[in-house]
Amino acid sequence: MDRVKAVLRDTSLFRRSYIVCLFLCNVSFVQIAAYGLLILLFLWGIGLLFYNEYKKHTILKTRYAVWLLIFLLFTTVTAVIHIKDNFIYNMVIEFHFAICFFIFYSVHTEKHLNFRRELYSVCRFIVYFTTVVGIIGISFLMAGINFEVLWVKLIIYENRFTGFYTNPNILGFVSAVAVFCCHMLTKKDFIAISGKERVSRIWIGSCLAVNLICLLLCDSNAALVLILAYVVFFVTYKMFGAERSFTVKQIVTKGIACVLVGAFIIGSVYFVRLVFQKGFSEVMSAADMISETVNKEEEELLEEDVLSATNRITFSHINKNVDSGRFRLWKQAAKMFADFPIFGIGKGNIYTYGERKFENGVEFSDLYGELLAGFVTDFHNGYATILVCSGMMGFLAFSVFGLRFLKHITPFVFKEENLTESILPPMYSFVLAYLVYAFFEKALLYDITFTVVFFWMIIGYISCFLVKFEPEDHKSFYIFKKRLRRTLL
Secondary structure, three states, rough: OHHHHHOOOOOOHHHHHHHHEEEHEOOOOOOOHHHHHHHHHHHHHHHHHHHHHHHHHHHHHHHHHHHHHHHHHHHHHHHHHHHOHHHHHHHHHHHHHHHHHHHHHHHHHOOOHHHHHHHHHHHHHHHHHHHHHHHHHHHHOOOOEEEOOOEEEEEEEEEEEEEEEEOOHHHHHHHHHHHHHHHHHHOHHHOOOOOOOOOOHHHHHHHHHHHHHHHOOOOOOHHHHHHHHHHHHHHHHHHOOOOOOOOHHHHHHHHHHHHHHHHHHHHHHHHHHHHHHHHHHHEEEEEEEHHHHOOEEEEEEEEHHOOOOOOOOOOOOOHHHHHHEEEEEEHHHHHHHHHOOOOOOOOOHHHHHHHHHOOOOOOOOHHHHHHHHHHHOOOOHHHHHHHHHHHHHHHHHHHHHHHHOOOOHHHHHHOOOOOOOOHHHHHHHHHHHHHHOOOOOOOOOOOOOHHHHHHHHHHHHHHHHHHOOOOOOEEEEOOOOOOHHHHHH
């Protein structure tokens, strides 16, 4: 019994189990079982929230927690204001927020935790799993095998490579994360302090090769933006990091160099993707490995735009608009925000209120079916989703938290020496890149998905460095005669 209690109180075990389960929710064949397990893990997370606060006072030890609590207060008010519509789902989302904030982000409150060991195990899982599944998916693609399981089209989905994941955009994000994990696993400090066995270079090399191929063939623009932004931000760190001071000339010179290098990298990668997609398509066609690549509906609707007379896969978007329909979504988001600008409408009401306000509802919500649409409908922009769902009040509180966090960690990233073999610069670069990625995808907060929770996990591990470089400020303030730490702000 004591052993069971110890397991249930193990916050580190919960984080690892929860993130792996969310990852598997994106993988066909295991998706349904993973969602079933996710419900149990979610309930476990709620229990941990109450236990940790009661025993360890986690919230009062969390950096900048006041802003997170204000955000939770405002979003709860939103749910109450719209209590007649999807109140239960909106409250489930509230607990999701709390798990992200006070289990994943608040990892820095666990003083005796070797967080590198925890992160190492997650990175290793992602590297192994994505490599194996990616190789199998590419093998099926080369063999011309394309099939459907339940409602999910595998290997090829709307003319794009999706492998065994539920969506090409999901494959793109997972591939970008796998590349990021490979980068961290090359850092000597990470391996030494984690106390784990090094992942072999063969695995890391294979993972990089497989996931870069997947990233190019899935044609996810948002995922490509994520990986490009990651490289650009990391190059910027290499240019400016570990220096005490710069002359104006050095700043200008290095700034121009960063812009030129960034432009070259971005242009080169997009060119390589175009050439690689066409080359891969030609090779498959020449080898006569493709029999049928697109279902009849796609042929009838988009035959002239996408397919040649030979039904060749081009690995490019069926929707030729550069925004893939996002501009229409964002216009609808602006109209819905105008109706409820102060406290918003709550995540559960995007679909419901969209059906009432727009003739055909929110764009693309019909793709999910009526049963799922209310849960997954989104504006494909993390910032717009927060603004519409929590209103200006919630958005401001969330923004203050983010700005406070970045303001405090950024000086240490660029000024601290001996970070060459540390995982802090890669994690910091990934977070900045993710903030760019969030402009184009369902990200940041309002989804119980791997895409969202992985971000909060990385934010949490960065906060451990913040606590190390910026020791506890013992100055206090008082609210209702209660002494609170200044770091809460």
